[in-house]
Amino acid sequence: MAESTQTPAAVRNPSAYGWCAWHENYARGVRLIRVIEQGSGPSPALFACPSCRMAYDLVPLDDQS
Numbered sequence: 253m254a255e256s257t258q259t260p261a262a263v264r265n266p267s268a269y270g271w272c273a274w275h276e277n278y279a280r281g282v283r284l285i286r287v288i289e290q291g292s293g294p295s296p297a298l299f300a301c302p303s304c305r306m307a308y309d310l311v312p313l314d315d316q317s
């Protein structure tokens with residue numbers, strides 16, 4: 253299974269398993285919190301797990317506006 257990139261489809265999966273940028277480890281149920289606009293770099297998007305979203309009061313991009 254190829255999973256070298258994070259696709260928008262995976263971003264919208266509420267049970268997605270991925271990298272939490274806040275506690276810096278893999279976790280289940282990560283959501284896209286912020287997209288970093290930059291020309292280079294391996295991680296243009298920041299994901300947070302449910303625990304970190306609660307701890308840091310983070311709102312997923314899909315739930316904003």
Ligand SMILES: [Zn+2]
Binds near residue numbers: 272276300302304305
């Ligand atoms: Zn976390």
